[in-house]
Amino acid sequence: MEELTKDAVREIEQIHSSWIEFEVAGDDHNLMALCADDVELWPPDAQPLLGRAAVSAQMAHGTTRIHCIEITDRRIRGSNEIAYLTASYKTTFSSAEDSTPRQALGNHLWILRKRAGTWVATLVSWSLWAP
Numbered sequence: 001m002e003e004l005t006k007d008a009v010r011e012i013e014q015i016h017s018s019w020i021e022f023e024v025a026g027d028d029h030n031l032m033a034l035c036a037d038d039v040e041l042w043p044p045d046a047q048p049l050l051g052r053a054a055v056s057a058q059m060a061h062g063t064t065r066i067h068c069i070e071i072t073d074r075r076i077r078g079s080n081e082i083a084y085l086t087a088s089y090k091t092t093f094s095s096a097e098d099s100t101p102r103q104a105l106g107n108h109l110w111i112l113r114k115r116a117g118t119w120v121a122t123l124v125s126w127s128l129w130a131p
Contacts, residue, residue, distance in 0.1 A: 066092070
């Protein structure tokens, strides 16, 4: 397998940045466009969600308002067919029940595949650090 090209790394960085922008904006439709049909979402301490329909339905039922997401230590590795991205995050959010901003810290792991010439997220998993 060939190493990732610089263009592929830039494309994956853009997908990651767009995901963060869409998540903060609450734009689930455009966020889901970055995913494969068989995407898997593996949240901490919960059952994985399998498939675009299940992930989209879960996002539609969310009551959390995300104020901002800060990303650090992003690394992208892989080949020109499959790549994985790791990063640390700090998310500032509030809930419908309590408007007081809170923060969550952790890491996430993405697996992306190149399908029909376009990179798509096939698995998104994240950890949540204890305060």
